[in-house]
Amino acid sequence: MPEVTYLAAIRQGMWEEMERDENVFILGEDVGAYGGAFKVTDGFLERFGGQRVIDTPISEAAIVGAAAGAAHMGFRPIAEMQFIDFISCAYDMLTNYVATARYRAGLPTPMVVRGPSGGYVRGGPFHSQNPEAAFLHTPGLKIVCPATARDAKGLIKAAVRDEDPVLYFEHKYLYRRIKEDLPADEEILTPIGKARLAREGSDLTIVTWSAMVFKALETAEQLEAEDGLSVEVLDLRTLLPMDDEAIMASVRKTNRVLIAHEDTRTGGVAGEITARINNDAFEFLDAPVKRVAAHDVPLPYAPSLEDFVLPQTEDLLAAARWLAAY
């Protein structure tokens, strides 16, 4: 089986969908001749032509708005945000127009907005963001955050085929660091709304997603080796709609939950997950739900600052040990 990077998996997924369905097209900044800032769409212009790989002005609202209009007409656009930080420029278009279209007016809007998210790359305040919490609060959107190459491919394909708008947040730290053997002849589709058990365990659960999955796995291995703890890692993969069933199943099994995310703490997704656990599985808890997240500051540039602000494996270890000892 060929070894495929996380980035190549996204490419493959989009390529296959564009080959399969002529209604799929790409629009965004520098996606055509340049092949995208990270080369995710490299070669697409040559294969699919300028009608289906559209270089746009620096206009995120127009990119998303035009994608929505085309989606109403039966197209399945993939809109790229050059860095996902810039999705805030299209916040109005996404939350007011796109997310409400089906509910208020019966207008199907099958489209994907994707882009590189996340820190640990010395990108500073505007090239490192994780905007999922800003959109979790918007009925009508779906949000996916793959951690593996298999899911990067499977979720982009599922997002393209979904009948509703999907935000696809790909972690740029994983782009070329993650490699997996993916079968070339298998159609990989990851269902939206289903979590993945990344590691089985019985003493406590780490609920996480995206690049943080790997820090959670490191934590689990270290806790097993050093503390003899059996740690379960649940990779949510989709944040909206959230896989409550998978979360509660793990809570009922381990009775201790750590939620880890890279985004800042206040108003972060961990708060929502905690509320759901309280509502659905409170009586199964042997300890308070604990969270590890970034400090509540814009993400700074200097390595010494970024490393301090973002959650590190040591932070997960400390929180998990506190939970286990509770």
Next chain:
Amino acid sequence: MASPNSVSQPPSIPTGLSVEQLLDLYYYMRLTRSLEERLAALYRQTKVVGGLFRSLGQEADAVGSAYALDQDKGDILSPLIRNLGSMLVRGATPVEVLRQYMAKAESPTHGRDLNIHYGTPEQGFIGQISHLGDMVPVMGGIALSFKMRGEDRVALVYVGDGAMSTGTFHEGINFAAVQRLPLVVIAENNGYAFSTPTAKQSAVKHLADKAAAYGIPGVRADGNDVLAVYEVTRRAVDRARSGEGVTLIELETYRRKGHAEHDDQSYQPTEEIARWEADDPIDRYVRQLTSSGWSTPAALADIDRRIADELAAAVALVEPEAMPEAGTALAGVCLDPPEAEREWYDRG
């Protein structure tokens, strides 16, 4: 089909329209005004649930521009709040509009959105949202779909003097211009955005001047002259259809009522309102129709009676209808089964 109002056609109709079409324009303008007058009465009886937005004095700009689109070819427009007339031209019905304003279960949005915020591509119009300017990129996307499929269709979007100050207007028209999309952008300059006069929105002398910044033609027309509006829009539509790209049209008109029915419009000088009232687009068109021999006062009165009957029937039908069942609020956010959503919300 021969219109009951048909008369022998004088040779000098400037637009190439038939007499039947001239009377169509009159019908839609009068229908717009009469429907809004009905709605105003219902509003005073507190039967309109939310606000009421009038287009008094702007009927010519709405009707004349929408009439320039081709229904058979599948052209699509997106109206603003003062384009009830545009929607009626494209086939919206008084029953739909009454149901929307009165939040009835059978309204096109099933009570989810208000006033004239509704429409689908199949109907030939797409409902606006309240965030002004947002429909420009969306209609750009519709026009993009026409271009990508090689279809012979045109999209038209309305903005106002206020909406032109938004970022989405700029991003949308610029994108459409760069892509040479089959899009017509109508800028209705009605003097005010809520209470703010046009001079406080833009420093340009004419809103059409902004077209230069996008490398597209900008043209102006008297928005109270329905035939002039039709003609200028028709040229832009033809231009779009032949692949020449976007046109920005400024229609100069005036908002004779407040922003909405609750607004006492104290900021609008009474003599200014009176001046525009003297240039009422319907009165003006009636004079044109009758003095040119294209129609007669009696024939126009027949149309007025037809409209009155149509509206009376529509109100009688809609008024007793029920509002939606509360439980229907949860369905249809996404395509997923409503049960799943129900469960989602029930859990609390």
